[in-house]
Amino acid sequence: MAEASAQPVAVVTGASSGIGREIAVALAAKGYHVVLAARREDKLSQTADLCRREHARHFAGREDAASVIAHPADVSVREQVEDLVDSTVRRLGRLDVMVNNAGSGLFGRVHELDESAVRRLFDVNFYGALYGCQAAARAMIPRRSGHIFNVSSVIGRRGTPFHGAYCATKFALCGLTDSLRVEMMPYRIRVTSVLPTLTDTEFFAHSAGRRRPLSEFQKRYGMMSARVVARRIAAAAGRDVPELVFSAGGKLLVVLAVLWPGLVDRMMKLYHDDLARKL
């Protein structure tokens, strides 16, 4: 194993686009070594170039002062996630931040969903993150330090129509993350659930199922920028932040879902009817 580097080390899954790419860039801007994982190698190397540019800025022109490693991997395959983490620790000597961000969507009414598509979604959104948590925890426990971020969604706290399967994967991930956070306290390892609201990325183009139209509500309130989400995550690294919720609307949804579920149902019905008209 390499001697532990002076600079902190982060692994980001789903780093080939969207939120994951921006998280990698934001961590590189803070001087982290970054290890980038996803399936599309060409997109990963674009992210790697962006990270090197941030290193050059951070280290005053010495862009090689920290490493940027593109590590192609499919997170739904346990061995590939274990290799991602193990090879990071072998090469850089430590793991400080693990961001389990890779994920995908599936649009469709619950009673029409194809079971195999739902299972594939769980393989990526839930099991991919579980493998990442387990491998990261094994690497971090001996050092009694580290931070695991699991990118769920605000609709991993309240289900929405047409996204039942996706919500189920993200609810499962939130539950896992809450359990892990407390289990990791004795080892001083921090664990954060990240709950973005609608964010402007390739997510909708990549999602499976029928093409998802935007609702009038979504058009009116717009989408968050992936950079904003990423910067909040980078700023939270190394701090005790159990959950990151990004917008006032997102926070309200989480609170109302617990206190007043019937009211949220009525709001969701408006969203449902609006989308149903467009299908």
Ligand SMILES: NC(=O)c1ccc[n+]([C@@H]2O[C@H](COP(=O)([O-])OP(=O)(O)OC[C@H]3O[C@@H](n4cnc5c(N)ncnc54)[C@H](OP(=O)(O)O)[C@@H]3O)[C@@H](O)[C@H]2O)c1
């Ligand atoms: N956009 C939103 O509105 C929104 C809202 C809430 C939460 N989220 C969550 O944010 C996370 C990032 O999504 P995004 O919006 O940035 O969408 P995105 O641009 O489509 O990014 C998804 C990333 O996940 C990777 N990925 C998908 N399947 C993978 C697999 N089997 N193995 C490895 N990597 C895989 C993709 O890379 P490859 O295709 O190259 O493998 C890509 O880098 C997801 O977990 C998503 O559920 C998004």
